[in-house]
Amino acid sequence: MRITVRAGQVGHIRQGLQVYGALEGDRHPERLLPASSARDQQLKQLVTGSGFRGAPNEIVLLPKGTQWVLVVGLGKAKELSIEKIRQCAGTAARTARAQGFTAVTLPVIVERGLGPVEVMAQASAEGALLGLYRYDKLKQLSKHEQSRRIEAITLVVEQSGDLGAAKHGAHKGQVIAEAVSLARDLINGPSNLVTPTVLADEARKIAKQFRLKCTVIPFARLKQLGFGGIVGVAQGASHPAQFIVLEYKPAPRPAGRNRRGGRATKTYALCGKGITFDTGGINIKPSAKMELMKYDMAGAAAVLGTIKAAATLKLPVRIIGIIAATDNMPSGSAQKPGDVLTTLSGKTVEVLNTDAEGRLVLTDCLHYAKRFKPDYTIDLATLTGACVIALGSEAVGLMGNDEKLAERITKAGEQTHERVWRLPMWEEYGGQLIKSDIADLRNVTNTGEAGTITAAKFLEAFVEGMHWAHLDIAGTAWSDKPKPYIPKGAVGIGVRLLIELMEKGK
Ligand code: BES
Ligand code: MN
Ligand code: ZN
Numbered sequence: 001m002r003i004t005v006r007a008g009q010v011g012h013i014r015q016g017l018q019v020y021g022a023l024e025g026d027r028h029p030e031r032l033l034p035a036s037s038a039r040d041q042q043l044k045q046l047v048t049g050s051g052f053r054g055a056p057n058e059i060v061l062l063p064k065g066t067q068w069v070l071v072v073g074l075g076k077a078k079e080l081s082i083e084k085i086r087q088c089a090g091t092a093a094r095t096a097r098a099q100g101f102t103a104v105t106l107p108v109i110v111e112r113g114l115g116p117v118e119v120m121a122q123a124s125a126e127g128a129l130l131g132l133y134r135y136d137k138l139k140q141l142s143k144h145e146q147s148r149r150i151e152a153i154t155l156v157v158e159q160s161g162d163l164g165a166a167k168h169g170a171h172k173g174q175v176i177a178e179a180v181s182l183a184r185d186l187i188n189g190p191s192n193l194v195t196p197t198v199l200a201d202e203a204r205k206i207a208k209q210f211r212l213k214c215t216v217i218p219f220a221r222l223k224q225l226g227f228g229g230i231v232g233v234a235q236g237a238s239h240p241a242q243f244i245v246l247e248y249k250p251a252p253r254p255a256g257r258n259r260r261g262g263r264a265t266k267t268y269a270l271c272g273k274g275i276t277f278d279t280g281g282i283n284i285k286p287s288a289k290m291e292l293m294k295y296d297m298a299g300a301a302a303v304l305g306t307i308k309a310a311a312t313l314k315l316p317v318r319i320i321g322i323i324a325a326t327d328n329m330p331s332g333s334a335q336k337p338g339d340v341l342t343t344l345s346g347k348t349v350e351v352l353n354t355d356a357e358g359r360l361v362l363t364d365c366l367h368y369a370k371r372f373k374p375d376y377t378i379d380l381a382t383l384t385g386a387c388v389i390a391l392g393s394e395a396v397g398l399m400g401n402d403e404k405l406a407e408r409i410t411k412a413g414e415q416t417h418e419r420v421w422r423l424p425m426w427e428e429y430g431g432q433l434i435k436s437d438i439a440d441l442r443n444v445t446n447t448g449e450a451g452t453i454t455a456a457k458f459l460e461a462f463v464e465g466m467h468w469a470h471l472d473i474a475g476t477a478w479s480d481k482p483k484p485y486i487p488k489g490a491v492g493i494g495v496r497l498l499i500e501l502m503e504k505g506k
Helices: 035-039 041-049 082-098 117-132 143-147 160-188 196-210 219-225 228-234 257-261 290-313 358-372 385-391 403-416 451-460 495-502
Strands: 002-007 017-023 031-033 059-064 067-075 103-107 152-157 213-218 242-248 267-278 318-328 340-342 348-350 376-381 396-400 420-422 468-472
Touching (some): 002 117, 031 035, 035 041, 059 082, 117 152, 152 160, 196 213, 228 318, 228 340, 228 348, 267 358, 290 318, 290 376, 358 451, 376 403, 385 396, 403 420, 403 495
Parallel strands (some): 017 067, 017 103, 103 152, 267 376, 396 420
Antiparallel strands (some): 017 031, 213 242, 242 318
């Protein structure tokens, strides 16, 4: 897909569908955006006559001469936000495709109070591309369906002085949207096609493209090396588990600048839960909706997507992606309730529920991260059903041991609308609750209360000394109802959040 950024007026670009934004008024839209459209009396009359008010994502499609025009509502002026702009672009691009257009011209809605133009252009590109995403590679599409494709997106800024910033933002938005789409493809892919080996191959492919270092430790080696957490989960599976380490580091800065820059490059370890299918194991899950457990590798997918985007955008941080990829299966060789594992850290865990497998594989990821002496360690995992109950699909559960990091993640969440909500990590949630009678730890508490937090307290036992944040994405990684730029299915949550967090090099 090619995104072209131009300066001028939407109305002057006669390619495909022309889009305008509209702020909400009581009876008619209060104002058409961009501002230049206000001088178009014919357009104004058409919109006013249509009964359109401008509520968020409300649409009206109108013929204007030989052109088709789409007006998308942005909601009330006071409530305009970067997220509304992102959604508006998603709605516009999807509507254009549904109406059979192959090209669409979108305005970059510029509202100076919301920040630099670059941010608005990025949001527009992200919204449009993510809105157009679909997972159709396993379908035989008819000729007609195949031709239903947007081939060109033109973003238009009114003022030529904004063109440079808009191009910059649009490029960034496109890179990020493509990385999110990679994550979505991996997550939407069924578990017979997206196996641990496929995740490892994807990491190798990224490594090759950007000359990154990639190490993959297969199941047999993991056993020899004492990766007891992932091995315990993987021993029941037929597809061999893979432990994937993908390292990105920025090119050294030119000499001279180096000294003045002062600060050393920060290192982030990103750990991803990569359960390619979670049956629950011997503590098998009920059948209803079990098919969704292909998305139990959404953390791993986010790590891969993030590193790909970071490498493309040349982010000024070092990133170590650490992924534990395996199916969680019941079988004759599967671990059984009551088994005790010795994790890579040396700590032993009594497995009282084989369905609490995410935290088992993550123990090895977190312990392995220590060798890179990261400044920050962040894990992403579809870890607990309790998180779905507590926060639903609007917020990622955030826990950890570092105030500043948590605050920065919260802020990045607001900026990207991948919002996070912090849960407490008081010592009462750990301690006796996660102690075992016969091993160092148990992988489930016996009360089952506060399941999201107690899972995080279990992980905390493996982070020793690291500045750490845990993101429980169980509720946010999959969407049941389509939104303007999030179709049903995989969300690709985490990629946009992490890039926002790391892009300044802090
Ligand atoms: N992958 C699941 C958590 C999950 C549930 C993700 C629903 C997405 C949607 C995880 O491995 C799991 O099974 N957790 C158990 C833990 C319990 C046994 C303590 C759960 O939440 O029920
Ligand atoms: Mn499970
Ligand atoms: Zn799981």
